[in-house]
Amino acid sequence: MIKLYGHRFSPPSNKVEMCINLLGLEYEFVFVDLLNGQQRTSDFLSITSFGKVPVLVDGNFKLSESNAIIKYLCKKSKSDLYPSDLEKQAEVDMWCDFIAQHLTMQAYLKVMFNKMVAPRIGIEPDPRSIKEGYEFIAKFLTLIEEKLNKAKYLAGDKITIADISLLATVDPSEMIEVNLKTYPKLTAWRDNLKSQDFYQKVHKFYGESMMAKK
Numbered sequence: 001m002i003k004l005y006g007h008r009f010s011p012p013s014n015k016v017e018m019c020i021n022l023l024g025l026e027y028e029f030v031f032v033d034l035l036n037g038q039q040r041t042s043d044f045l046s047i048t049s050f051g052k053v054p055v056l057v058d059g060n061f062k063l064s065e066s067n068a069i070i071k072y073l074c075k076k077s078k079s080d081l082y083p084s085d086l087e088k089q090a091e092v093d094m095w096c097d098f099i100a101q102h103l104t105m106q107a108y109l110k111v112m113f114n115k116m117v118a119p120r121i122g123i124e125p126d127p128r129s130i131k132e133g134y135e136f137i138a139k140f141l142t143l144i145e146e147k148l149n150k151a152k153y154l155a156g157d158k159i160t161i162a163d164i165s166l167l168a169t170v171d172p173s174e175m176i177e178v179n180l181k182t183y184p185k186l187t188a189w190r191d192n193l194k195s196q197d198f199y200q201k202v203h204k205f206y207g208e209s210m211m212a213k214k
């Protein structure tokens with residue numbers, strides 16, 4: 001059985017877990033206590049030198065980086081969540097890269113780090129970074145809203161890993177006070193996916209695991 005090392009505080013980790021569920025794979029979830037530094041222990045570093053979650057262990061094969069992991073799992077399962085058609089696959093890659101590099105790194109992560117992580121580890125939040133993060137969130141979500149106005153899913157009429165990437169990235173919206181109601185298409189798309197088993201098996205809502213101190 002595959003093992004997923006993760007933390008439900010972590011959108012990339014949740015992305016992989018949602019994908020595993022959508023593929024219907026059996027897995028063992030191994031909780032990594034990030035807030036207490038388990039990712040820096042020699043035990044964990046022997047699994048991944050990156051010192052980050054998620055990590056997939058499939059037999060003797062170990063893999064880091066959420067996008068690499070979900071593509072590997074989809075290819076192994078021969079799933080259309082990552083289409084094999086050249087152009088379709090390139091379009092899914094485009095959205096996955098855009099979400100990872102821009103919506104996640106440039107936008108959500110800036111606000112999440114300053115509002116959620118910095119106070120917990122004794123770092124002074126940076127108001128300029130927070131402002132910039134919110135501006136990028138608005139800019140990128142407007143662009144995504146336009147896309148979802150034309151198509152049911154990010155890469156067309158079928159769900160792909162691009163949608164799972166987006167779902168996990170916008171998951172902490174309420175926690176960082178991003179009002180998704182101003183994006184009606186995105187809200188309807190999200191409500192539909194959040195009601196499904198593959199999401200509900202990870203958590204009922206983002207932050208549930210924190211309430212359970214996990």
Ligand SMILES: N[C@@H](CCC(=O)N[C@@H](CS)C(=O)NCC(=O)O)C(=O)O
Nearest residue numbers: 010011012039052053054065066067
């Ligand atoms: N690009 C990576 C990002 C992984 C990442 O940043 N994980 C964070 C949690 S969201 C982590 O493990 N942080 C622990 C640390 O850096 O000490 C991916 O998509 O898998």
